[in-house]
Amino acid sequence: MATSFKLCVWAIGMAVVLTAGPSSAQALREGGKLLLTDGVTNIEGASGGGLATWAVIGGDETRNGIGGSLAATDVHLPAYDLRVYSAKAGLFNRVELSYAHQEFDTGSTGGKLGLGNGFTFDQDVFGAKVRLLGDAVYDQNSWMPQVAAGLQYKVNDKSAIIHAVGGKSADGVDYYVAATKVFLNESLVVDTTLRYTEANQTGILGFGGNLHDSYSPQFEGSVGYLLTRHFVVGAEYRTKPNNLGIAKESDWSDLFAAYAFNSHLSLTAAYVDAGSIVTFENQRGLYLSLQAGF
């Protein structure tokens, strides 16, 4: 059942990739998006805000081309450090394929938790997103947002620890539907995303748990105010499930500022509140992300 479902999703994805392009043979066109309208890179490697995944498709391409970007992100919290290296490709402003490698470094906290100093959870995230309808920028005469659906297959390499803390699996799939819209009259960009997930701390502590071992719908959203065509500031919120008995999991939030130097380079800085992570309270710190793309 699970295998045939994954095959089905993959087949649909491939069908979309193969048919999304211009039907007539014509030259691919490089670049062309307006600044920041492909968002930035979130912690799971998808285009979005910092914490939330948006409906926009990554890369500077339009429906006439192929684009992509690389990003390096660091979230420095008092007890932990999260580093993310990611890449994504945007195909015809229709499909986004992404990959992220996350390193959740427990530093000296690992020693206190009995894991050993510098103990690091590594997780790979393979993402696919399809824009279903609407355009976040052009459809200014209606309320219709840009809507996309996607999935993220996450594989964590610390299966033994995950099971020891009550997690049920070291890998899992998140499914989401995102709606993003720029309200030009108000100079706002708004995203709301519904994520169907069983991930603990987005998968860093595995999937499912001894408290709850099932999927639950979670919300993530962003509101940004456009200050110039290069600069947007805003806030984000992301709810999370509570599957593990060992420690309560907090919702995450941030205040962010993203600056696009040009169509190839952007820098995002945020103040993140990750709440309580494995009994270490008040995990607030600086999020920095640099994205380079075409």
Place this chain on the structure above:
Amino acid sequence: MTRIACLALAAALMISPALAFADPSPDHPGEQTVDPYKVSNANADAKPMANPAMFNAFHGKDGVSRIVDGLVDRSVADPRISEIFKNQDLPRLKRTLKEQFCYLLGGGCDYTGRDMKASHKDMGIQDADFNALVENLQKAMNKEGVPFRDQNRLLALLAPMHKDVVTK
């Protein structure tokens, strides 16, 4: 006598190029002829803004005129989209754009150009071209000192025209 005839002929020859390209419409000298169409403000393809402060934010007719000149001059020189403007009637483009912006900003002008579908027909405009023009408009509005929030309000009226302008 022959000398006078010769001078007259020379004079006629000097004027003739101007005569050949003369505009049949006495209102807009220097513009090329276009096929007849129904003139209507509905051709502007958006409703004007009600807020009277908007026209002031764009510094009235003079500001709109400078912005449109800046937009067209930048676009003609922009290697991404300059090809599209070759062999176009730039004086007419500037005039009708000024009318359209003035009308949309509540400046009380009438728009006498064609609608967006008709005026961009067969141009093969792509998303990237549309966005490049938006960028040039943003730069022209920045140069005029129009606040970014007010720039976006004008762009909010222009953005839906994408569906009629982009055909490729």
